[in-house]
Amino acid sequence: MKKFGLLIAFLILLTGCTDRDDDLSGVKIRVKNESSFNFDKVQVGEAAMLHTNIAPGNFSRYLEYKTAYNYAYINITVGDENYILQPIDFVGETPLPEGFYTYGLKISEEGEVILNFMVD
Template identity: 35%
Template sequence: MKLAGIFALVFLFFTACHIQDGGPRGVFIRVHNNSDVSFESVTVQSGNQERTFGEVLSRSQSEYRQFDYAFRYGSVWLRAGGRDFSLIPDDYVGETPLRDGYYTYRVGLSSANLADAELTFDLVEDD
């Protein structure tokens, strides 16, 4: 009888923590600054949500933020070297939402000369 009670408590604990299959439940995205300039006020919109990542130092990455759903790309707004940058896709027509998991939006600058630079963007699926 004690063993059954212990199993019941363990089952309730794992159910309450949403750990059922060992995988993440949701889409988690972080921003990696792939440039030599620190980014300020980083904001990403993908799917139906906008998330603020704040400052992301040069060659470093932010913490993950959860999205209800997201796509392999998104809109990005940030400030670097005193200049505002943005990358806004036309639409998501034909795109399939990302499956639950952890992803990195790797954002960089196309040129070391900030006056001529534009944002670059890659998606990395994290392990």
């Protein structure tokens, strides 16, 4: 009886564990705030895709994108200020394969958005 109980407990623990790598469908992007102030909103690409309330040194949750590149249009809102990174085009660029990625974002003293792309 004791062995049966251990077997059941092991099966419950085994099936209850999940890993983010279990769902590799799509391109998932999160934002890391590499600045010293809070990001209220960060728009990456499409307007509907918003990462919100990211404290300095912290990460947003992953959002799934249909198509993404190792750089993107970025609009960071901090209070009443907007900071924008505007790519010219994606001609010749290869879309990212399915997986998990991080856009490390920092705003320079001059107000420029600096993007640090990372594969997770």
